[in-house]
Amino acid sequence: MGVLQELKKGTLYNMDCIYLLEAEYKRESLDTIVFVFSQKPPEDFPRKFFLMPEGKQYDFRAFIYTLTEEIHPCRLFDNRDVFIVRAVTNDIPEQRKNFRVYATFRAMLFLEGSRKEISVKVKDVGTGGFQFVSEQDFQPGTILTAVFPDLNLKFPLQIKAKIQKMRPVRREGLHGYGCQYINLQPRDEAVIRNYVFQTEVLQAKARKEMEEYSMLQ
Secondary structure (H helix, E strand, O other): OOOOOOOEEEEEEOOOOOEEEEEEEEEOOOOEEEEEEOOOOOOOOOOEEEEEEOOHHHOOOOEEEEEOOOOEEEEOOOOOEEEEEEEEOOOOOOOOOOOEEEEEEEEEEEEOOOOOOEEEEEEEEEOOEEEEEEOOOOOOOOEEEEEEOOOOOOOOEEEEEEEEEEEOOOOOOOEEEEEEEOOOOHHHHHHHHHHHHHHHHHHHHHHHHHHHHHHHO
């Protein structure tokens, strides 16, 4: 199958963030991907799972995919006998309804009904929610108040949110959690949107400069 060249590598995790297996893959479009397995996956292989691409830049980033067909055998252009399957996603930056950017800063959490401060590290911020990592275990459905540090303001931002799901991370001892804002006030929403927009502009500029530098080498 000659179209499956220049494959990338990644790690697959179950929706409860338990390791599944290693795989190769190739994106056919923004929302469609082909997974390539060197051996046939087990019969109970899930239809929905996380893909964490290879590379340190993805240590805290994973994307949800859903199979669209049955896993079947295939022979690649290099005469390798493998098993392949297609899957789709709406969990990539280009497809997300609520835009987000990757960032790293400390934040304080207060669980509903508790005054105890919990320090966590936020890894991305979006207009619909955020992701944080922590050594502590949390349960999906937990309601909390997050206190963000200075996001180009003179005061911290306090936001109520709900933990929606666990998300895998590659760093041992850490757990990732995706949160959705609850009753976000217009002023706070404007602050977050402004922060996300400004951060994306800076990150896009940095990516462009890096690409131009690489071309000169």
